[in-house]
Amino acid sequence: MIAILKNGTTDEQTAHLVSWLKQMNLDVHISKGAEMTVLGLIGDTSRVDMELLSSLEIVSSVKRVSEPFKQANRKFHPNDSIIQIGNVKIGGGYFAMIAGPCSVESEEQIIEVAQAVKESGANILRGGAFKPRTSPYAFQGMKEAGIRLLLKAKEATGLPIVTEIMNISALDLFTDVDIIQVGARNMQNFDLLKELGKTDKPILLKRGLANTLQELLMSVEYIMSEGNENVILCERGIRTFETYTRNTLDLSAVSVLHELSHLPVVVDPSHATGKSRLVPPMAMAATAAGADGIMVEVHNNPSCALCDGAQSLTPAQFDDLSHRIRKVREAIV
Ligand code: PEP
Ligand code: MN
Numbered sequence: 001m002i003a004i005l006k007n008g009t010t011d012e013q014t015a016h017l018v019s020w021l022k023q024m025n026l027d028v029h030i031s032k033g034a035e036m037t038v039l040g041l042i043g044d045t046s047r048v049d050m051e052l053l054s055s056l057e058i059v060s061s062v063k064r065v066s067e068p069f070k071q072a073n074r075k076f077h078p079n080d081s082i083i084q085i086g087n088v089k090i091g092g093g094y095f096a097m098i099a100g101p102c103s104v105e106s107e108e109q110i111i112e113v114a115q116a117v118k119e120s121g122a123n124i125l126r127g128g129a130f131k132p133r134t135s136p137y138a139f140q141g142m143k144e145a146g147i148r149l150l151l152k153a154k155e156a157t158g159l160p161i162v163t164e165i166m167n168i169s170a171l172d173l174f175t176d177v178d179i180i181q182v183g184a185r186n187m188q189n190f191d192l193l194k195e196l197g198k199t200d201k202p203i204l205l206k207r208g209l210a211n212t213l214q215e216l217l218m219s220v221e222y223i224m225s226e227g228n229e230n231v232i233l234c235e236r237g238i239r240t241f242e243t244y245t246r247n248t249l250d251l252s253a254v255s256v257l258h259e260l261s262h263l264p265v266v267v268d269p270s271h272a273t274g275k276s277r278l279v280p281p282m283a284m285a286a287t288a289a290g291a292d293g294i295m296v297e298v299h300n301n302p303s304c305a306l307c308d309g310a311q312s313l314t315p316a317q318f319d320d321l322s323h324r325i326r327k328v329r330e331a332i333v
Pocket of ligand 1 (some may be wrong): 045102132164180183185206218236271
């Protein structure tokens with residue numbers, strides 16, 4: 001980090017600032033020119049409050065020259081991380097095909113969808129039990145009963161399951177869940193992230209509706225700095241001025257996140273587009289862009305789905321997509 005001091009700053013003021021910075025365990029390199037003084041801050045600058053430093057009367061500007069995220073940073077971990085979930089691996093060339101309904105609705109529904117997606121090559125089953133809905137009057141999910149049904153589907157198919165947690169008080173219900181999802185709306189629920197960091201469960205962290213990639217990686221730090229290194233990132237579209245699609249799929253996120261971080265990146269084209277016909281092309285594009293997996297909503301009867309029917313594929317459509325994904329993967333190796 002570099003801090004440029006204003007013209008006219010006295011030696012005494014500079015020394016005062018330097019001693020304050022040194023108290024944060026930083027080495028400070030002072031370069032005094034005719035026009036201005038530049039301070040080079042060396043060490044772990046992640047704890048430096050840039051806004052506070054910039055607001056000081058003698059400081060003209062502050063620039064970061066290294067990223068504030070450490071544990072997720074590829075610079076400190078050059079090889080791709082591979083996250084292991086039972087027999088399934090994600091990252092470093094291992095591809096996750098995550099499929100299932102938006103919400104668990106009944107035993108028949110989740111078992112039928114689980115069997116169908118498995119048959120088509122999915123290696124992880126998704127399904128929401130706790131649903132973060134925009135309206136409090138909309139279906140909120142089957143909650144504990146939904147988790148029990150997911151576990152039945154896991155037993156019936158052998159597929160590991162991923163489901164969303166909304167509140168840490170529900171953590172006990174997730175003991176047999178293979179991957180805990182943190183949804184877009186909770187990406188910056190820092191208390192939740194910290195508690196999940198104390199577990200050893202793989203966490204699927206979705207990008208917030210209006211969050212930058214750096215913010216996503218800072219949220220990862222909340223999990224990893226508590227000791228849990230099993231994090232999978234998920235791009236699920238962001239809010240833009242475009243209203244034709246539910247969100248705007250930021251596919252460049254795949255390459256940027258791979259550049260910045262060693263963690264696997266999964267793309268969710270269902271929530272990104274909101275329209276089932278747009279899901280296959282975006283899933284294929286994500287695969288071609290080098291995503292480590294896709295997460296797709298599949299329902300046995302989308303028109304009757306209690307949540308997100310419009311963006312859900314039928315099992316037959318998912319089957320067709322998974323063949324095409326395989327071909328894209330073969331084409332890009
Ligand atoms: C979901 O995956 O069920 C979900 C609610 O997605 P998001 O958090 O991305 O909106
Ligand atoms: Mn959904």
